[in-house]
Amino acid sequence: MPPLCGITVLDLTRAMAGPFATMLLADFGAEVIKVEPLSGDETRMWGPPFVDGQSTYFLSVNRNKKSVCVDLRSEEGKNIVRKLASSCDVLIENFRPGVVKAMNLDYDSVSKINPKVVYCSISGFGESGPWSSKPGYDLVALAESGMMHLTGEPDGEPVKFAVPVADISAGLFAAFSIACALYRRQIDGKGEYIEVSLYESMLYMLTHQAQAFLSAHEKPKRLGSAHPSIAPYRAYRAMDGYLVVCVGNDSLWKKLCEAIGKTELCETQEFLTNPLRVKNREKLDSVLQSVFEKDTVDAWIRKLEASGVPCAKVRDIEEALLNPHAKEREVIQRISHPLLKELDVVFSPPRLKNNPAALSSPPPLLGSHTLEVLLKLGYTQNEVKELESKGVVKLATPL
Numbered sequence: 001m002p003p004l005c006g007i008t009v010l011d012l013t014r015a016m017a018g019p020f021a022t023m024l025l026a027d028f029g030a031e032v033i034k035v036e037p038l039s040g041d042e043t044r045m046w047g048p049p050f051v052d053g054q055s056t057y058f059l060s061v062n063r064n065k066k067s068v069c070v071d072l073r074s075e076e077g078k079n080i081v082r083k084l085a086s087s088c089d090v091l092i093e094n095f096r097p098g099v100v101k102a103m104n105l106d107y108d109s110v111s112k113i114n115p116k117v118v119y120c121s122i123s124g125f126g127e128s129g130p131w132s133s134k135p136g137y138d139l140v141a142l143a144e145s146g147m148m149h150l151t152g153e154p155d156g157e158p159v160k161f162a163v164p165v166a167d168i169s170a171g172l173f174a175a176f177s178i179a180c181a182l183y184r185r186q187i188d189g190k191g192e193y194i195e196v197s198l199y200e201s202m203l204y205m206l207t208h209q210a211q212a213f214l215s216a217h218e219k220p221k222r223l224g225s226a227h228p229s230i231a232p233y234r235a236y237r238a239m240d241g242y243l244v245v246c247v248g249n250d251s252l253w254k255k256l257c258e259a260i261g262k263t264e265l266c267e268t269q270e271f272l273t274n275p276l277r278v279k280n281r282e283k284l285d286s287v288l289q290s291v292f293e294k295d296t297v298d299a300w301i302r303k304l305e306a307s308g309v310p311c312a313k314v315r316d317i318e319e320a321l322l323n324p325h326a327k328e329r330e331v332i333q334r335i336s337h338p339l340l341k342e343l344d345v346v347f348s349p350p351r352l353k354n355n356p357a358a359l360s361s362p363p364p365l366l367g368s369h370t371l372e373v374l375l376k377l378g379y380t381q382n383e384v385k386e387l388e389s390k391g392v393v394k395l396a397t398p399l
Contacts, residue, residue, distance in 0.1 A: 002029025003355045007182065009033065010084050011065065012093035012105070014041040016138065016164050017122050017198065019061040020171030022092060025178065026064035027348040027357040030090070033373055034065045035081055037072065038394050040366045052339050054363075062363035063335070063345060068374075069367035069394035076392045078103055083377050086113045090178055094122040097132050107193045118181040120174050120194040127195055136198055138164035145202035150209060153224040169201040231277040231284055232256070235314055236292040242314035243297050245288075245304065250274060252309060259307035260291050321346070337362040368396035 007030040011022040019034075019041070026032040034041075046057040068084075071077040082105065085091055091110060093100055100106045100121075107119040121127065124136025125144075134140060142148040142160055152159040174196045181192035203210065208229065209220045220228055225244065227233035232253075235244045247253050250273060257265045265271055265287070270280040277284050292300060297313050304311040315323075321332060330347070337343040340362075348357040370393050374384050387393045 001355060002027070002358050003352065004179075004182075005029035007031070007089045008087070009090040009092065010081070010088040011035065012081070012091065012095070012100075013122065014094070015043055016061060016167035017136075017170040017174070017196075018092055018094040019043075020168055021120075021122070021174035021178070022065065023061050023063060024171070024175040024348065025090070027359075028352075028355075029358065032065040033084060033088075033369070034062065034067050034364070035072075035084070036067055036069050036366060038069055038391070040069070044366065054339060059343065059345075059363045064358075064360050065364055066369035066373060067364035067367055067396075068370045070370075071392050072103060074390075074392050076387060076390070078105070080374070080377070080387075080393070081105060082110075082113070084373070085110045085117070088114070088117065089182065090118045090120065092120040092122070092174065092178070094136065096136070097121075097123055097127045111191055111193075114191070116185060116189065116191045118178055118185065118192050118194070120178055120196065122170055122174055122196045122198075124197060125199045126197040131199070138166040138198065141166035141198035141202050145199055146206065146209075147202045150206075150220055150222055152222045154222050156222070156224075158222070165205070166198040166202050169205055170196050170198045173201055173204075226281065226285070229278060230274060231281045232288055234285070236285075236289055238292050238297045238300055239295060241297045243292070243300055243304075244312050244314060246310040248310070253277070255307045256304070256309045259303050259309055260288075262287075262291060333359050335359050335362050338365060338368075365396045367394040370395045 004025055007025070009022055009025050009030045009032045011018065011032050011034040013019055013022065014036070022032045022034070041058060041062070043058040044055050047055045049056050051059075070080050072081065085105065093105070101109075107121070110117055110119060122136075123132070124141060125131040125134050131144070134144075139160055142165070145166070147166070148158045148160060151161065174194070177194045177196065181194060185191065212218045212220055212228065225235040230248055232245055232247050235242045245256065247256050253271070253274075254266050257263050269276075271277050271284055301311055301313055320326070326332065332344050333347040334342055334344050343362050345359070347359060350357065371381075371384055374387075374393065375381065379387075384393065384395075388395055388398065
């Protein structure tokens with residue numbers, strides 16, 4: 001049985017950071033009730049690509065959840081959510097600071113009716129400070145955190161990541177802190193208020209780059225795929241593609257020189273130690289690039305792996321998802337979907353032997369659980385029908 005079975009999460013989030021956090025909780029057994037506006041989570045319309053009208057962006061982070069469609073602009077809609085909040089274990093939201101307070105759904109309000117609630121707020125820059133009102137978009141956090149400045153080629157423009165890492169990192173920190181608070185609640189019986197910001201998540205992820213500035217007063221620079229403190233540790237171009245080489249110590253440096261048939265490099269004064277290789281990285285990379293471009297990626301991988309040098313082919317997404325290793329590890333799992341018939345998803349990476357994650361339901365259609373959840377709250381079917389006719393709630397299949 002997944003470890004979070006019995007935990008109910010009221011999910012007032014949309015886009016990526018919050019839904020990523022609640023998907024993690026749902027994968028490990030929590031019942032996640034996703035409250036959406038009548039128009040739905042905005043990512044339902046993010047595309048292309050769409051598959052039979054379904055946004056692949058939305059599909060990526062909303063499995064194992066129930067969709068309840070409520071108009072939070074109406075007082076009746078707010079009352080529905082307050083009733084859900086009064087009995088949930090966790091409430092997670094990512095409105096701009098101040099919005100939930102105006103709806104009386106902030107932590108102070110909810111904790112009065114549910115003292116044991118674990119309440120998590122995700123925002124762009126936190127609840128306080130001069131930037132607290134800035135919009136909480138991934139790209140904004142990347143730019144303000146310095147992460148974007150460090151990403152890209154040395155002589156190129158700053159670039160974003162291929163996926164929203166600020167959102168995803170904040171989602172990971174949110175899920176982790178929620179699990180911590182639930183564990184602590186078992187001990188002291190108390191709820192908790194949690195703040196997670198995209199900006200601070202990115203500052204935390206700077207790790208060694210931030211420490212280089214704080215301790216050594218050095219401002220890191222963009223290095224493309226290279227590492228600021230290790231060399232060679234980067235991507236090189238071969239005849240038919242790219243490979244990465246990771247030489248983390250002097251022993252591996254010697255093995256690399258032997259594998260590429262350049263043993264004289266081991267004795268070159270400029271490359272004797274890692275600090276020297278870092279200092280002389282431009283000359284080092286030029287020498288190694290002239291070697292790697294003379295053979296294919298697969299040929300180099302065979303030679304380097306045979307010598308024990310960490311390396312890898314730079315794969316496209318098809319190769320990454322559909323290779324034999326991913327297949328044996330069952331990384332891609334399939335679930336039935338009411339419109340798509342079958343949906344393949346990348347499943348949760350943590351492997352718990354005794355209480356594993358489970359793929360129990362597909363990303364929900366808009367409002368597909370509104371009736372179920374409201375009946376469980378104590379509303380009658382006639383009352384739900386009336387709420388639907390007034391535009392307070394929306395059902396996937398109208399009554």
